[in-house]
Amino acid sequence: MNTFKVSVQETTNNAIVKFEVNAFITKHQSFEFNNIDEAKPSPLAQQLFYLPFVKKVYISGNFIAVERYNILEWSDVQDEVAQQIEDYLNDGGIVIEDTVQAKKVPVTVYAESTPNPAVMKFVANKKIVTTLFEFTSIDEAKLSPLATELFHFPFVKSVFIDENYVSITKYDIAEWQDITNQLREFIRNFIENGKDVVLPEAAESLKKTSPQKDTYFETLDDVSKEIINILEEYVKPAVASDGGNIQFISYDAETKNVSVMLQGACSGCPSSTYTLKSGIENMLKQMLPGKVAMVEAING
Incomplete structure (x- = not known):
């Protein structure tokens, strides 16, 4: 294959x-x-x-x-x-x-808190993946050696990986001050040793390659395309800086409802509902007058 x-x-x-x-x-x-x-x-x-x-x-x-x-x-x-x-x-x-x-390249990883108290963002000085991935269980993580190994820590609930960072959601059994350095060093060593963060076939298997995404985009109606373009330009950079992602799911032309998925630090974040309603929903209503009535979120 x-x-x-x-x-x-x-x-x-x-x-x-x-x-x-x-x-x-x-x-x-x-x-x-x-x-x-x-x-x-x-x-x-x-x-x-x-x-x-x-x-x-x-x-x-x-x-x-x-x-x-x-x-x-x-x-x-x-x-x-x-x-x-x-x-x-x-x-x-x-x-x-x-x-x-064989020469090791110095890798630095620093920890950054996010608006979601259950999520910490670990940022590397290298690009580590070509597209974003989210894994909510060790079964889902088969295509990611890094996520698979992270799930061996009992306090890791989910793993979100984007361009140059890993966002980890923890269970309440541990406090960040007790586990942050351990996770940071583990991720740094993993990258520095040149191990695969995700397997070569991961993007294609999960339909995340650029051609696959372009093909999907072309199947959508014009309003859905406009919504995706607005999210890409105005929303995604902000949520990425918080260690998360927002993904378009669907648009209903009759009810004018937009469904999105919140991933990474945005999933289950106490402030995400407010951001969704006061920020994203209002923005779409203003930029697409008469076309959007409500934005609802599904947590990734």
Whole structure:
């Protein structure tokens, strides 16, 4: 079964295209290669340099950026290059030799309180996932080695992972002052040792890849699309800073009711109901006059 998927992302420089992978392909390291000799530590980069138009290869986190010579346009070859990278990864091809990858990269993790007293946010200085994930039990966490190990702590109730942080909801049996340092060090060591936070197939299995989300978006009615765009632009950045997420579930054109799911620190937060009614509901009513009557929340 193919687990790696590669999508083409344009950049502001028309000579450079990013090939984004649905999983991390380096252990929180970045590499830049200017020619095939420099690329000896990376069999993948060496293979790309066999293409006559490749000028420079940059590998980092979950993407490969390639700069081209001006002998052709990216639009002529980018899909073929994306397929070549995808096939290479799914055939077990080596991205960076282990001897290079073995070096540990210093990772820092700090704890940050959230508006929800049951939730603490642990923020890393590295991107740790390509999309957000929430796990409310060890059974759900099979696709996340980090979440699975966190559930072995008896006080961990749920785990929410986004770009560069992990939000942990605890049971009342423990106080944060007694467990925060233990969790912070555990998460830091886990990331620093280059372990998979989530498995490569997690995003696709849970329908969280960019193409899957785009396909779903296109099936929605116009009002639902407008609601999602408003939530993405005005609401999500604020709730992400609090260690949570808000996800659109549905819109009923007859009742004009909007259903959303609150995740991470927002789930079960004492202030979330107030935020929902006074903030999000009012915003949608103002920006979509006559189209929204009420916003109701489902806790993740």
